[in-house]
Amino acid sequence: MKLKIGACHEKMKGIFGYRRMQVWLERTYCIHVNHKRVQRLMGELGIRAVIRRKRSYYGKKEAYVLSGNHLNREFIANQTNQKWVTWIVNTKLDNFFMVPLLEFSRTQVIQRTVNPNMVKPVHIVM
Template structure:
């Protein structure tokens, strides 16, 4: 400060009540190794945070640092540095959904019964539809299927209409990818999944249907969790001017989710890595 403003050191020291010797000791103080390491780590954290558009929280940041940079960092240290840097993952409050009840004769039992673990690929699939908006309030509907083994998105489809053809298209893609799959399929009691045409198609391919109980969204918690992640890490970050932009962004995000997003439940691997490792 005295060099910038050309003020005599003795006047500055007198003004703040310190000795000249004390001032020069402070000026030439050595930076600790821990402080140096923290500064380097903080710089790397900031780079990662900016590159991923503010998506990673401190837990996801820990996994990224370990997997991509080989850095073993204490979770509390990462939390502290991100807090000091003012870096917080985007977070949104989940909107409450209301589900139309369908006649009991068209529904299936809750066979899955919140048993969300799976021993092999294509043993248990969960599915759902979520509403997204673009332009000046126009609506689009995203249907997706998630495999509980690798926590990967098996297939997805976007449409301007929330109807049975939407879910039939989703499952046509899924069975094109895995023609021999005969999973237990869990969904809510939406009219798309209880429709005659959908039930007929599931019976044809040998799929056993399971459905959530009325008003029990946690019966399909993994699917609800995926919607929360997709909306937090992608949907809420942008305003989509048109349907095509929304579609392309969803495609890119699901590719990222399956191939590049680490999951603690999978041993800090991506779904693609986990599935590949289990096949060996």
């Protein structure tokens, strides 16, 4: 039994603990043995599982919703109500969201909406 445990430890490069070692013995050699016995035999052999470090996941994440560049850095408007801009500001101190609405011909904030949580949509009423 100890020879089979040692062979598994070498074959799997030492990553199996006693639980996976017990499953491997059952599947490979059809040996039904208690996990406590496998743990004791591994302790007698001085075999311990190598704990692998966790790797950060750099997989595909949800894409940001980006709107097109409609202004092309032309922030000056000739007529009233020609160019309007809004954005979301999150304050860290009070943890609320502020949505200002800016009109470029007068370069002033027309309306501010304050929302404590952005679960509900922000409605801008004029």
